[in-house]
Every structure is written in C-alpha cells, then in structure tokens.
Amino acid sequence: MRIVLKREEEIFIQTVRKFVKTELEPISAQVEEEDRIPEEIISKMRQLGLFGMSVPEEYGGFGFSVTGQCAVMEEMGRTNACFRTIISTNNGIGVTGLVLAGTPEQKEKYLPKIATGEYITAFALTEPGAGSDAAGIKTSAVRAGDNYVLNGTKQFITNADVASLFSVIAVTDREKKHDGLTMFLVERGTPGFTVGPPEKKMGLRGSHTCELFFDDCRVPAGNVVGGEGKGFRLAMEVLDKGRLIIAASALGAARKLLEMMVEHANQRVAFGKPIGSFQAIQWMIADSAVEIYAMENMIYSAAAEMDEGKKIPHRVAMAKLFATEKACEIADRALQVHGGMGYMKDLPVERFYRDLRLTRIYEGTSEIQRLIIARHCLKKGGEC
Amino acid sequence: MKILVPVKQVPNPDEKVKIKKDGSGIELEGVKMVLNPFCEIAVEEALRMKEKHGGEVVVVTVAGKDAELQVRTALAMGADRAILVETNEELDPAAIASALAKVYEMESPDVVIMGKQAVDDDSNQVGQILAAKLSLPQATFASKVELSEDLKKATVTREVDGGLETIEVELPAIITADLRLNEPRYASLPGIMRAKKKEMKVIPISELGIDTAPKVKVLKLEPPKERAGGVIVGSVQELVEKLKNEAKVL
Numbered sequence: 001m002r003i004v005l006k007r008e009e010e011i012f013i014q015t016v017r018k019f020v021k022t023e024l025e026p027i028s029a030q031v032e033e034e035d036r037i038p039e040e041i042i043s044k045m046r047q048l049g050l051f052g053m054s055v056p057e058e059y060g061g062f063g064f065s066v067t068g069q070c071a072v073m074e075e076m077g078r079t080n081a082c083f084r085t086i087i088s089t090n091n092g093i094g095v096t097g098l099v100l101a102g103t104p105e106q107k108e109k110y111l112p113k114i115a116t117g118e119y120i121t122a123f124a125l126t127e128p129g130a131g132s133d134a135a136g137i138k139t140s141a142v143r144a145g146d147n148y149v150l151n152g153t154k155q156f157i158t159n160a161d162v163a164s165l166f167s168v169i170a171v172t173d174r175e176k177k178h179d180g181l182t183m184f185l186v187e188r189g190t191p192g193f194t195v196g197p198p199e200k201k202m203g204l205r206g207s208h209t210c211e212l213f214f215d216d217c218r219v220p221a222g223n224v225v226g227g228e229g230k231g232f233r234l235a236m237e238v239l240d241k242g243r244l245i246i247a248a249s250a251l252g253a254a255r256k257l258l259e260m261m262v263e264h265a266n267q268r269v270a271f272g273k274p275i276g277s278f279q280a281i282q283w284m285i286a287d288s289a290v291e292i293y294a295m296e297n298m299i300y301s302a303a304a305e306m307d308e309g310k311k312i313p314h315r316v317a318m319a320k321l322f323a324t325e326k327a328c329e330i331a332d333r334a335l336q337v338h339g340g341m342g343y344m345k346d347l348p349v350e351r352f353y354r355d356l357r358l359t360r361i362y363e364g365t366s367e368i369q370r371l372i373i374a375r376h377c378l379k380k381g382g383e384c
Numbered sequence: 385m386k387i388l389v390p391v392k393q394v395p396n397p398d399e400k401v402k403i404k405k406d407g408s409g410i411e412l413e414g415v416k417m418v419l420n421p422f423c424e425i426a427v428e429e430a431l432r433m434k435e436k437h438g439g440e441v442v443v444v445t446v447a448g449k450d451a452e453l454q455v456r457t458a459l460a461m462g463a464d465r466a467i468l469v470e471t472n473e474e475l476d477p478a479a480i481a482s483a484l485a486k487v488y489e490m491e492s493p494d495v496v497i498m499g500k501q502a503v504d505d506d507s508n509q510v511g512q513i514l515a516a517k518l519s520l521p522q523a524t525f526a527s528k529v530e531l532s533e534d535l536k537k538a539t540v541t542r543e544v545d546g547g548l549e550t551i552e553v554e555l556p557a558i559i560t561a562d563l564r565l566n567e568p569r570y571a572s573l574p575g576i577m578r579a580k581k582k583e584m585k586v587i588p589i590s591e592l593g594i595d596t597a598p599k600v601k602v603l604k605l606e607p608p609k610e611r612a613g614g615v616i617v618g619s620v621q622e623l624v625e626k627l628k629n630e631a632k633v634l
C-alpha cells in the first residue's frame with residue numbers, strides 16, 4: 001500500500017534503517033546474553049532523537065504522525081525486540097497521555113526533557129489484581145490539600161528501571177467505577193514511591209519490567225493529567241496509539257522472519273533439492289506473505305485514519321489482534337522451516353518466537369481486542 | 385573556508401536491482417534511493433573540516449527533483465545549504481563534471497571534496513574530469529585529509545594498491561573520499577528539523593549553458609553469471625582431485 005510520510009519522516013526512516021543494520025543488529029546476540037542494552041546505544045538513541053518522535057515540535061520534539069511512528073517501529077521491529085521496546089513504550093504509551101491531555105505547565109515542564117531522552121517515560125495501569133479488567137484496579141489516590149496521596153502496587157511495568165516519569169492510573173472515587181479513575185504524573189524519586197527489581201521473563205531480554213510500590217506517596221494536584229475522573233478514557237486513548245505501534249513492530253519482525261525463511265529455504269538441501277522446492281515449505285512462505293501484506297494494509301490504513309483525527313479503537317484492535325497473532329504464526333513457521341537449527345540460540349528465530357509471544361498479551365490481550373471489536377460490531381449493527 | 389561537496393543519489397545497495405528488459409540500464413521503479421555511501425563520507429569530512437576551521441559546507445547535486453530527499457539528508461547531517469542542478473536526463477560523467485565546474489565558478493570554494501565513485505555505475509571519473517576542467521590539483525582515494533593552518537595546502541593520504549601514499553596539494557583542489565576516511569554521522573531528528581529551514585536552490589541545467597551531449601553511451605548491461613550450487617565432497621582425495629582437475633587451482 002502507498003504509505004504517505006512527511007519528508008522529514010522519510011529521511012529519518014533511512015537513518016533508522018541504517019542504525020538498525022550497523023549498530024543494533026550486530027550486538028543483538030550480546031544484548032540477549034547480557035540482558036542489558038549498552039549505555040552508549042541508549043545515548044545514541046537520544047542523539048538520533050528516537051525518544052522524541054511523538055513529542056510536538058513546539059516542545060522540542062518532532063511531531064511525527066502516527067504513520068511515521070509506525071514506519072519507524074516497523075524498521076526497529078526487525079532486530080532484537082528490546083531496542084524497540086524502550087522507544088515504543090516511551091513514544092507509544094509513556095508520553096501519550098501527557099501529549100493528549102496535559103496542561104500547558106505540565107507540557108512545558110516535562111516534554112522538552114522527554115524529547116531529548118533525558119527523561120524516559122513509562123505507563124502504569126496493570127496491578128497484581130487487575131490487568132484486562134482495568135477498571136478493577138485498587139491503587140488509590142486520596143486528595144489531601146494540594147496533594148494526592150497514592151497507595152498501592154503496580155505490576156509488570158515496562159521501562160520502570162530506566163524511567164524518570166510514570167503515568168500512573170489510580171482510583172480517586174471507587175463508587176464511580178470507570179469514571180472514578182485518574183491519571184497522575186509521578187517522578188522517580190518521589191518519597192513513598194519505589195521500583196522493584198526486574199522480573200524474570202520468557203523473553204524480551206534487555207528490556208525490564210518491574211513492580212511499582214506506592215506507600216503514602218504524595219503527588220501534587222498539579223500532576224493530574226486530563227482532570228479527575230478522566231483516567232480510564234485517557235488510558236484507553238493512550239492504549240489505542242500504543243497498540244498500533246506494537247502491531248507495526250510485529251510487522252517488522254514478521255518481514256524479517258519471512259526473509260530468513262526464504263533464505264534458508266533456498267540454501268538448505270534435503271533429498272537432493274533445496275527445501276524451497278517442496279510444496280509444503282512453499283505454502284508456509286505463501287501464507288506468511290499473504291498475512292504480511294494484510295498486516296501492512298490494516299496497520300497503515302488505521303494509522304492514516306488516526307492521522308486524520310478519527311477515533312477508531314475497533315480498527316486499531318483489529319490491526320493489533322491480526323498482526324500479533326499472525327506474526328506469532330510466522331515465527332512458528334520460520335522455526336519449522338529452519339528445522340533443528342531454528343531451535344538453537346545461534347540463530348535469532350527462537351528469540352523472535354519468544355519475544356513476539358508477548359505482543360498477544362500486553363496492551364490488551366488478544367481476547368480483549370476481540371471484545372473491543374465485538375462490542376463495536378454489536379452496537380453498530382455489524383459495522384466494522 | 386567554503387567547502388563544496390558534490391553528491392549523488394543511488395539505488396539502495398542493500399536491495400537487489402534488476403536490469404531493464406532492453407539492457408540499457410537499471411530498473412528504478414520501486415527501488416529505494418539513498419545517498420551514495422562515498423558521498424556521505426565526503427559530507428562527513430567536509431563537516432569535520434568546518435568544525436575545525438570554521439566556514440560553510442555547500443552540497444550540490446546534478447539530478448532530477450526527486451533527489452531532494454538525499455540532498456536534505458546531507459543538510460540534516462549538517463551541511464549549510466544546497467544547490468540542485470535540475471535535469472531529467474541521465475548524464476555521463478563528463479556532462480556532470482561540466483555542470484559541477486559551472487557551480488564551482490559560481491561558488492569559488494576553497495576546497496571540493498566528493499565521493500571517489502558512486503556505487504551504482506562505479507564510474508570513478510567525475511572528480512578527475514572536474515579537476516582537469518578546472519585545472520586544479522586532485523587527490524583521489526583519500527583515507528586521511530589534513531589542511532594546513534593557513535588553509536593553503538592539504539596533506540592527503542591515498543589508498544593505493546598494496547599500501548598508502550601521502551601527497552601534498554595546493555588548495556583549492558579536488559579531493560575524492562575513500563571508504564576508510566571516516567565514519568559518517570547519522571541524519572538525526574534534530575538535524576532533520578534544522579535542515580527544514582536550510583536553503584536549497586534549484587538551477588535548471590539549461591541555465592548553465594553547457595554541452596551535455598553524452599560522450600559515452602551505455603550499450604548493454606548484463607547480470608553476473610548465476611553461481612552453480614556447491615557440492616559436498618566425500619574425502620580429502622576427492623577434494624584434491626576436484627581442485628586439480630575441475631577448479632584447476634592446484
């Protein structure tokens with residue numbers, strides 16, 4: 001499909017492509033082994049401006065369109081997922097609440113620092129007792145003069161080890177359910193706020209996910225984003241953008257996997273022929289190609305609609321559901337085509353297989369995406 | 385000092401290109417274009433010269449309007465302004481050098497630095513022809529460039545077969561950049577945003593009053609021979625036998 005980008009975005013995508021190929025991909029296995037992105041790579045990401053893509057120009061950022069951000073994430077999806085995670089968590093969910101609904105003072109104070117990457121951001125909704133059921137969270141925020149006092153625990157928060165600023169969703173009025181949630185900006189180091197150690201995960205090594213503890217943590221009332229009681233709706237809008245970005249990185253990974261599949265199919269000889277000459281292998285390639293083509297079309301047409309200002313959560317949900325489920329199937333096929341080699345850590349296929357699995361869980365599980373889609377269809381007489 | 389950097393856009397070297405059906409050129413439809421890697425090195429060297437000695441970096445390209453993206457990439461790296469000599473024809477190296485000579489006369493730079501060749505047609509001629517046209521000294525295949533304090537001379541280390549040669553040239557001179565001269569910086573987002581405001585002057589090639597009739601005509605392009613698949617040999621004896629009689633390398 002024809003993807004319309006601003007000229008600046010197009011130039012930057014060339015930069016990202018080169019950065020991925022010459023600096024990220026070569027250390028991808030090392031990062032996997034050490035479970036850590038080297039500091040000099042993070043500082044290069046800062047210099048390149050990757051952290052500030054979605055920050056508006058008037059605050060020192062680059063005002064990328066959703067399409068532009070998807071295109072960057074697609075390129076970054078082609079290598080170790082931890083690299084794009086630090087960026088996509090920041091641009092996708094970390095900063096979006098502030099950009100959409102922050103007050104001028106909040107924007108003035110934080111966005112320029114986020115644009116340069118001095119402040120990395122995180123988004124904290126999930127708790128031990130509530131993930132999919134976001135309105136069921138327990139972390140409370142009680143007004144006390146010019147402050148709110150936060151108490152509770154957040155779980156599985158990406159970037160928590162490196163973030164300086166957290167968008168935290170808490171309950172300000174339990175009676176009002178969805179309308180009783182509020183988003184707060186909480187700075188690292190605020191008394192009463194601590195970050196737990198990184199969790200041990202199935203994949204996504206190099207990116208860390210931790211618990212957050214709020215113990216009588218006082219946050220100024222000026223740090224409420226979008227107004228009291230507006231937190232649920234705002235969180236859903238933030239996730240809309242984040243979901244499309246996840247879909248785009250799954251697309252990049254799927255493309256890379258198909259390329260690896262094809263290369264191996266052409267080279268590997270069995271029964272006297274390249275395995276690519278067997279129809280069973282060809283069908284895996286064909287199915288993957290069809291799915292990638294469909295993914296691309298869904299993602300970029302949803303991105304174009306978002307850039308026009310349309311609110312299309314059901315289409316974003318479709319794009320995320322389809323792209324992440326299909327990328328996992330493509331990883332599975334790529335592993336199969338590689339045979340025993342695919343199962344070995346010498347090749348990145350098994351890493352993609354593990355890392356992509358997450359994309360069906362976070363920022364709304366596949367089931368939750370289906371729920372969003374079905375609700376829309378049921379309400380609108382089958383419109384999709 | 386003023387540094388002039390001629391640049392060219394080329395098909396992305398990471399992509400597989402196809403030859404047109406009639407063999408007259410490369411099929412460019414749908415191929416991503418990038419700034420020629422040797423040109424990036426030249427831009428980088430110019431920027432380092434400017435950072436050390438002060439002055440201005442001017443990039444110039446002779447191409448169609450679509451090359452603007454690559455010119456903007458050079459501006460995003462840090463060049464100060466750009467000139468696009470617009471033509472929709474494919475020009476041969478002599479014609480390109482004629483156009484660049486005109487731009488040289490308009491700009492009177494202190495030094496010209498450019499890629500040793502473009503990775504699409506590998507001509508490796510424009511720098512040399514330009515030096516001849518302007519009667520300027522040339523230092524090709526530079527792997528190190530050092531300017532004298534008074535900016536009157538350049539000491540250039542050249543990569544020659546099996547070793548290095550160090551020469552001194554008087555400025556202005558034409559220097560062409562080899563692969564190991566430096567590692568070019570990226571066009572970062574802050575740089576890309578700054579480049580939005582930089583000047584890019586478009587000059588139709590007809591205004592230069594030069595003869596662009598080709599002196600060299602490409603008759604035919606052919607892809608390299610397909611490589612035959614490898615074989616697994618059963619024993620050392622068989623390997624030696626094949627190296628002797630089939631590959632004829634022993």
Ligand SMILES: Cc1cc2nc3c(=O)[nH]c(=O)nc-3n(C[C@H](O)[C@H](O)[C@H](O)COP(=O)(O)OP(=O)(O)OC[C@H]3O[C@@H](n4cnc5c(N)ncnc54)[C@H](O)[C@@H]3O)c2cc1C
Nearest residue numbers: 123124125126130131132156157158361362363364365367
């Ligand atoms: C590596 C990682 C990073 C993460 N990063 C962040 C982060 O930065 N910020 C953040 O806030 N969260 C983050 N999360 C949390 C993530 O968003 C949640 O794990 C996810 O939303 C699912 O919630 P849950 O784990 O509580 O599962 P549950 O909600 O308990 O779901 C369990 C199962 O039940 C299904 N289910 C639940 N409700 C329904 C329903 N109504 N209909 C059908 N099926 C249903 C789910 O689909 C799932 O299969 C991260 C998670 C991981 C693993």
